[in-house]
Amino acid sequence: MFSKRLQFFMDKYNYSQAKLAELLGVSPPAINKMLKDGSTPGIENLKKLRKIFDTTIDFLLGVDLEDALEMLNTSNNEISIVLTNLRISKKLTQKEFAKFNDITLQEVIDIENGISPSIDTLQKICYYSNISLYEIIGKQQLHVVEDIEYQNIVKFAIDMENKDYIKIAMQIKESGLSPEEIVIARKL
Structure with a gap:
């Protein structure tokens, strides 16, 4: 492990x-x-x-892996609610959420229907959505970014099918450039 x-x-x-x-x-x-x-x-x-x-x-x-699996098996409904709320808070469709997190559309549908995701799927969601496993399993309050510019950047990155662009765009955004300048930077 x-x-x-x-x-x-x-x-x-x-x-x-x-x-x-x-x-x-x-x-x-x-x-x-x-x-x-x-x-x-x-x-x-x-x-x-x-x-x-x-x-x-x-x-x-990997000590906490068994604990996480145990929690996944006993609280699928809670995980389903947390991940559905995460997707909705990011204003993403199921298909966009799947692309953004590098998982399949079927995995998103299954999760939202209360079927336990694999640890690999959870790791991808944690990594790409920048949340912790503890937030997903309800041990910490879910920390959601309510930033319209961020949501626009995520949508653009999904449209461009380039998740790495999100990280680059956020760095550019933090430097004070506007979304239009970010798009111009992407084209360069």
């Missing part, structure tokens, strides 16, 4: 093995071993990874 979580975070933060090795203070072959053999680093390196990836050691080790 650790190797899958490590790869997930490396992909999320776009870290190469060499970059992560540099941040962690180990050799690139040590990172390769963690990814390929599933070897778990010592507690000091786990603490460093926790800070690098802004997560918990439990999550890195």
Whole structure:
């Protein structure tokens, strides 16, 4: 489980093995071993990874996976409500929500009908929608951005079929440029 979580975070933060090795203070072959053999680093390196990836050691080790699965099996209705509300708050259709989160339309329909999503599906929703698993399972209040410009950027990114554009556009937006300037920047 650790190797899958490590790869997930490396992909999320776009870290190469060499970059992560540099941040962690180990050799690139040590990172390769963690990814390929599933070897778990010592507690000091786990603490460093926790800070690098802004997560918990439990999550890195997969300790909370069973808890999450148990909650998923017992509270499908709550998860369905939370994810449906998330989609509606973002003003997305089911099809747009599926594209935005890199999942299938059928997965969105199933979730909204109370069928338990897979952990992989939840990870994608957490990553692309920028929410935590704890928000999805109701352990934390769902934090929804009520920003019209953000919603327009999301819609545009979906239309362009480019989720990475959202992150780029948000960085441009935070620099103070208007949505029109963002569109011009995208075309360049």
